[in-house]
Amino acid sequence: MPDLNAYLDGLPIGRFRQSPSGTITFHYDDQATTRTPISLSMPRTLPDPRQRAARPYLAGLLPDNPGALAAIAREYRTSPSSLFGMLTGVGRDVPGALQLLAPDDVPDDSPDGAPTGDEVDxxxxxxxxxxxxxxxxxxxxxxxxxxxxxxxxxxxxxxxx
The missing domain is CATH 1.10.1220 (Arc Repressor Mutant)
Structure with a gap:
């Protein structure tokens, strides 16, 4: 099953998982140092898995313009209907302090929470x-x-x- 690890401010918070049938669930990491939920629609107090809210939450991280979705899908050689396929490509740069990364990737934020990268004018x-x-x-x-x-x-x- 494909997984996308979720990081909030560079710290692990949970994991999105897509089943072979396409069902997407989210599980908070019990060892996460933050108690902040990634969304009010997916509070930490709900029983796992957070299936009902996971797919709409992920869809909300992507553009709603069909042309933009098609461009992202082409860039990452996936289908515009594949949330996981597109977010595997752009999950490092989704809105907010969240990053969605493949299990073997590491977040861009440094351990102290300060973003890393190049300054631009x-x-x-x-x-x-x-x-x-x-x-x-x-x-x-x-x-x-x-x-x-x-x-x-x-x-x-x-x-x-």
Missing amino acids: DAAIAALLTTAIEIYRDGRSEAVQHRSAASRHGHRRGDHP
Whole structure:
């Protein structure tokens, strides 16, 4: 069964599990250091498994635009209807302080809760947002757009512009 480990502020909090039939459940980790639930719809006090709320919760972490879902699915070679397939690709960067990662991945946050990464300025953020908007407007993945741009400029696959 596929699993996605859930981390809140870089600390393990629980696990989403998808059965072969497609049922998705969530179980809080008994050893989690935080008592904060990942959602009010999935309080820690409910008996396991939290099946009824798990699928809608995960769907809410993804865009609701069909073109955006199609682009994510193409980028990660999965189906737009596969929540687990898409979240395996983008789960490191979902809304809020949550990260959803494959069992062999580790969260980006440092142990003290401070995010790690590179500093960016306003221009870099604007460029990233513009690219994201263009990707989802066209419904194509970033990799496809890079290949398309390269072919328009006469570059072959493997060449770097």
